[in-house]
Amino acid sequence: MKKAASIFLILITLLGCQTSKKATSNSSETEKKEKKPYEKIVSESTQTDEGLFKIHTNGEKIYYEIPDSLLYTDMLLISRISKIAPQFGGGYINAGSKTQEQLIQWQKHQNNILLRSISYNAIASDSLPIYKSVESNNYAPSLYSFKIAAYSPDSSALVIEVTDFFTKDIPAISGLSNEMRKEYKVNRLDSDRSFIQSAKSYPENIEVKHEMTYVADEPPVNQSSETISMVMSQSMVLLPKEPMQPRLHDERVGWFTVSQVDYSSEALKADRKTYIRRWRLEPKDPEAYARGELVEPIQPIVYYLDPATPIKWRKYFKQGIESWQECFETAGFKNAIIAKDPPTAEEDPDFSPEDVRYSIVRYVASTTRNAIGPSTSDPRSGEIIESDIIWYHNHLRSYRNRFMLETGAANPEARSLNTPEEQIGEMMRMVIAHEVGHALGLPHNMKASSAYPTDSLRSGSFTQKYGIATTIMDYARYNYVAQPGDENIRFIRQIGPYDHYAINWGYRVIPNADSPTEEKATLNSWIKEKEGDPKYLFGNGYGGFDPTSQTENIGDDAVKASSYGLSNLKIVSKNLINWTTREGEDYEDLQELYGELTSVWSRYIGHVARQIGGVTETLKTADQAGVVYKPVNKEQQKSAMTFMLNEAFSTPEWLINEDILRRIEPVGALERVRSLQARHLNTILSFEVLQRLSEAEAFMGSKTYTSLNMMDDLQNGVFLEIIRNQKIDPYRRDFQKAYVERLGYLLTKEQSSGNRHYSSATEVDADQSDIRSLARGKLVDLKRKLNKSNISDRMSSYHVQDLLARIDLILNPKG
Structure with missing residues (x-):
């Protein structure tokens, strides 16, 4: 009996174990069945775009298939307004305007994928005790949580649906700031009128365009519609695995920057480190470069023209881009920046302006009178990853008008609305050069236009050699000082000595300097070499107190320069009717030019007004x-x-x-x-x-x-x-x-x-x-x-x- 009882207990135990194992197995299978199988998401009707990772499109639903290898990897998420209503933001926000830029990581948490916004503003060496405190006091926020919908057949990637992320009102990627929401009395996002237009994957980036429509009581235009619609462009860019060696910023030389607070510092406070933003230029032959020879970079800066660029303007666009060649030669590089026509489908079937591997000069069919030179940079090091220059079609109208008003008295070629193509091309070339300068890392230098003696601007030999300001990065567009009878004058701005100086300072490789700190003494010595020479001074014009850092001025004597300018403007005023009207046409152009003439008068007056109470x-x-x-x-x-x-x-x-x-x-x-x-x-x-x-x-x-x-x-x-x-x-x-x-x-x-x-x-x-x-x-x-x-x-x-x-x-x- 005891033996039988023992056998019975063993059987019961075994059966219990089998039941438990079977229950566990059933539970696991139930969990798997709860998730959509990969085959149901990625079917024969699914459109798949391969690149950084796969994007699957099923009707209106968009899925990302993210490889495990890209989890916890640094990427940059840039939000831009792609299309916008007129007068949005008072007319100061245009298509192409950046609204957000943040470093992100895809992170796994249980059955979810979190999109986290990572900050590199505060750092510390992970070998130091304070590293844990920096982590705790800079906890990364989650922008969104995605349910894992499936795993790839080989389990090397996971699939999430991202439709809601781009069709809901997510502040982190929105084109509407809190101030705009209040100004336009935005009530809500209308989900029925918000949708994804396109989602594309490229080798190093993901590009999504989505239309967002908001219900608003007071939209900027067409108020009866109670609607604001915009198209947002979301670019997610893979950052380099190894950040570039950064270069410390010095405020005496103007650069766009990124900043970090370093808690590893041995100073008695956290040490703010500011790095300049620049492209990664490394010489192919470091030894020849160190000997002072001109050397090509391993990877040059290449700009492609937008296929929409009118044929007749393309040579001027390319000249404007490559005009920076001479500055990079000063920094020891040849063929460092190259302009190319857009490739044909036969030459490069994969070419797309949205691909982060291509930097583009975009030509936008818009009445906006502007051009901008934005760039995308690595917040860890300041390395510029890519750049899209934006040129708006009507921009040259403003330049043509200013050309007549500011130079027409002394320059016969400016006395007509039909400005000669060669002059228009030269203006275009210099505008592109200015915007490329921004994309290379250079901000405006408003002090440069006060460096030259005012009367030197009436000299043909001087202006042909040195231009009208020491840099293309100032707002010194035209030579309004030159008077009737002055000969061989250059009237249009050009690249100057400061541009050579700044590019050399920012891009020249310093041999054997293996850290930003080791570069500092050399960088300082380059500045000290130019000490006392006004051609190499920098001033951003902020504060409104420095009369030598102003916009639109030229010459070192504001009273004399503005007196010359007004003398010319009086001549233009007398001739404005003849220069702007045509038989059989109305006075629209005359009205526009007269309005701008009063603005030019006001600028000349303002340059002098700043002297009173001024502090240099x-x-x-x-x-x-x-x-x-x-x-x-x-x-x-x-x-x-x-x-x-x-x-x-x-x-x-x-x-x-x-x-x-x-x-x-x-x-x-x-x-x-x-x-x-x-x-x-x-x-x-x-x-x-x-x-x-x-x-x-x-x-x-x-x-x-x-x-x-x-x-x-x-x-x-x-x-x-x-x-x-x-x-x-x-x-x-x-x-x-x-x-x-x-x-x-x-x-x-x-x-x-x-x-x-x-x-x-x-x-x-x-x-x-x-x-x-x-x-x-x-x-x-x-x-x-x-x-x-x-x-x-x-x-x-x-x-x-x-x-x-x-x-x-x-x-x-x-x-």
């Missing part, structure tokens, strides 16, 4: 003598104020050309002139300028142009008729009202960030400064002079009475 900035390190910031000297500021009173604040009779105005408008001259004059008056009478003048006085006393000196000169000039008891014309009456209004603003209002160039430039506590005292004092002075005036002209007399009432209201608002 010369970037230096501690091993260089002298100060970084220096107020503009007293004589220059007084000269600038005299110019402003004569050219800006007096009635510009020549600008009010009745022959032109009565052809293009029934009314508008009074308000136009008032607006232009008030703009420059407000620049001078700003919290920031007055504070800088006061601080200069605190350091230098009467050796500088004080805020009281400035306001005395200004008020006496603005109210000259009151002093002389003369009739005041309508333009002056409007301007004098604007002056009183501005003093009221200074007396009663607070500094607004909207009125400042990059709001951190000059912070002012108006109540605790001299500004209120000055404003009040000048209003009291003016009231006294107005009360003593004795002008016989009735309208002028009424105007004086009105000014007195306005002043009383400002000084005594409660009566």
